[in-house]
Amino acid sequence: MSRGEGIVLTDLTLTHGRRPAVHHISGRFAPGSLTAIVGPNGAGKSTLLRAIAGLHPAVEGKLAAPRRDIALLPQAAALDRAFPVSCLDVVLFGHWHRAGAFRALRAAEQRAARDALAAVGLEGFEGRPVGGLSSGQFQRVLFARLLVQDAPVILLDEPFNAVDARTAADLLALVHRWHGEGRTILAVLHDLELVRHDFPETLLLAREPIAWGPTGEVLTAANRMKARMMAEAWDAEAEACERSAA
Numbered sequence: 001m002s003r004g005e006g007i008v009l010t011d012l013t014l015t016h017g018r019r020p021a022v023h024h025i026s027g028r029f030a031p032g033s034l035t036a037i038v039g040p041n042g043a044g045k046s047t048l049l050r051a052i053a054g055l056h057p058a059v060e061g062k063l064a065a066p067r068r069d070i071a072l073l074p075q076a077a078a079l080d081r082a083f084p085v086s087c088l089d090v091v092l093f094g095h096w097h098r099a100g101a102f103r104a105l106r107a108a109e110q111r112a113a114r115d116a117l118a119a120v121g122l123e124g125f126e127g128r129p130v131g132g133l134s135s136g137q138f139q140r141v142l143f144a145r146l147l148v149q150d151a152p153v154i155l156l157d158e159p160f161n162a163v164d165a166r167t168a169a170d171l172l173a174l175v176h177r178w179h180g181e182g183r184t185i186l187a188v189l190h191d192l193e194l195v196r197h198d199f200p201e202t203l204l205l206a207r208e209p210i211a212w213g214p215t216g217e218v219l220t221a222a223n224r225m226k227a228r229m230m231a232e233a234w235d236a237e238a239e240a241c242e243r244s245a246a
């Protein structure tokens with residue numbers, strides 16, 4: 001896996017229009033690190049992941065990330081499954097960054113997609129339309145696509161939401177496999193027990209960073225209280241940087 005500098009945030013601010021999403025965050029996700037991003041609803045977690053993936057512009061500060069090496073698993077709720085595509089099509093899409101839109105996929109790429117479906121326990125699902133899958137099965141398909149993408153940096157937005165315990169355990173095992181292979185992994189999560197048990201590093205975000213470092217040092221009662229109080233104090237109508245200017 002490529003090492004490099006990892007992902008470096010320098011006084012980064014992200015907004016939606018004039019509305020603040022992430023305020024003045026600095027720090028680094030080291031190459032090969034496994035980090036949970038936690039915080040209250042609306043804390044800016046998804047916006048930060050999308051910015052790292054190159055899908056959301058910085059309004060202030062800098063974000064250095066190996067864009068071509070990043071795979072993003074969006075929140076399942078953000079995806080439209082009404083589209084009439086098969087499981088295999090969704091997984092084959094993981095080859096997009098290498099194959100582009102116009103080249104026919106090679107036999108090896110087809111095989112890799114079938115192997116990925118088998119690896120997530122969905123052998124025989126190749127021709128099934130994704131619209132008819134359960135939430136857990138669909139999440140397995142999206143993990144198969146990540147397998148095919150084979151990216152050194154993997155961003156997961158609430159990867160275990162709406163899946164049962166067995167599916168979550170299978171997908172978590174894949175995350176650990178990727179970590180063991182030296183990939184850099186960031187996952188937005190709400191289950192703090194899972195974070196404590198399985199994620200060595202944590203960023204606690206409440207639009208501003210509350211704490212970032214070893215999970216045990218970040219998820220203290222005091223830090224969690226601070227994040228909660230900041231969330232309760234949020235002014236939905238506030239414009240970017242009002243709080244930090246105060």
Ligand SMILES: Nc1ncnc2c1ncn2[C@@H]1O[C@H](COP(=O)(O)OP(=O)(O)OP(=O)(O)O)[C@@H](O)[C@H]1O
Nearest residue numbers: 016019020021039040041042043044045046047048
């Ligand atoms: N497309 C959008 N347009 C306008 N505002 C948005 C948009 N997406 C998010 N926001 C706002 O930006 C802020 C951060 O949202 P974001 O989705 O990044 O938070 P989050 O921490 O991922 O939340 P959750 O835990 O609920 O998924 C929120 O106030 C949200 O309402």
